[in-house]
Amino acid sequence: MIILRLEHVTKIYQTTSEQIFALNQINLNVRKGQFIGILGPSGSGKTTLLQIMGMLEQPTEGKVWIDGQDTSQLSEREITALRHEKISFVFQQYQLLPSLTVIENVLLPVMTFKKDKHLIERAEFFIDRVGLSHRRNHPPAKLSGGEQQRLAIARALMNDPDIILADEPTGNLDQETTTKIMDYFKEIHEMEKKTIVMVTHNLELTDYMEQTYWMRNGTIENDRKLKVSE
Numbered sequence: 001m002i003i004l005r006l007e008h009v010t011k012i013y014q015t016t017s018e019q020i021f022a023l024n025q026i027n028l029n030v031r032k033g034q035f036i037g038i039l040g041p042s043g044s045g046k047t048t049l050l051q052i053m054g055m056l057e058q059p060t061e062g063k064v065w066i067d068g069q070d071t072s073q074l075s076e077r078e079i080t081a082l083r084h085e086k087i088s089f090v091f092q093q094y095q096l097l098p099s100l101t102v103i104e105n106v107l108l109p110v111m112t113f114k115k116d117k118h119l120i121e122r123a124e125f126f127i128d129r130v131g132l133s134h135r136r137n138h139p140p141a142k143l144s145g146g147e148q149q150r151l152a153i154a155r156a157l158m159n160d161p162d163i164i165l166a167d168e169p170t171g172n173l174d175q176e177t178t179t180k181i182m183d184y185f186k187e188i189h190e191m192e193k194k195t196i197v198m199v200t201h202n203l204e205l206t207d208y209m210e211q212t213y214w215m216r217n218g219t220i221e222n223d224r225k226l227k228v229s230e
């Protein structure tokens, strides 16, 4: 089953002096439960692609289908609701709220700090899952980079998304911490059957991925140099 489909997606950024074709006629199908990697040089369009997949940006041309829904037909409000229901993000810079504690950051996607026992238990479950129970009431600034990214992964699981979009999630981490974080992604992929799309520069991470694509100047191709599952 196709969970994410891009059809002739083009994204043009208009600056005062030029038009930048960040994406040029991208066609891509992601199957439910797949773990795919997007690789390519700086400026090739990887982040733009991920943002369009997550409906944070709209394509200039073309369509994005999420779980069978043509998102071009949706209002802003419907897009927000669909994103909340189906998608979570993990970023290179973690994007945690510094004034909140670990547990409050995990509760943020469900927008509650009230004493909803079920949600608090759920947040505690994911905090435990990423090995941060002892840090429950600490602010993110007290955590290491790897711990902050584990917290971001716990937060990403809170709304039980079908799709996790990760943009260079290990870009700020050393090799050992990178392996730990990738093991969490592997576990989420295998045990929770989440679909994961990960942008990375790190060729070594492709061992974790079932399929990889290579981007160049806003176009995408199956990476034949790397492992392809089909």
Ligand SMILES: Nc1ncnc2c1ncn2[C@@H]1O[C@H](COP(=O)(O)OP(=O)(O)OP(=O)(O)O)[C@@H](O)[C@H]1O
Residues within 6 Å of the ligand: 013, 014, 015, 020, 021, 022, 040, 041, 042, 043, 044, 045, 046, 047, 048, 049
């Ligand atoms: N908001 C914007 N306005 C104008 N141009 C933009 C904007 N966002 C991205 N671009 C341009 O679009 C192209 C693709 O950028 P994008 O960030 O998607 O590449 P990337 O492959 O993720 O790069 P990196 O690996 O360096 O993060 C680049 O030429 C970039 O300068």
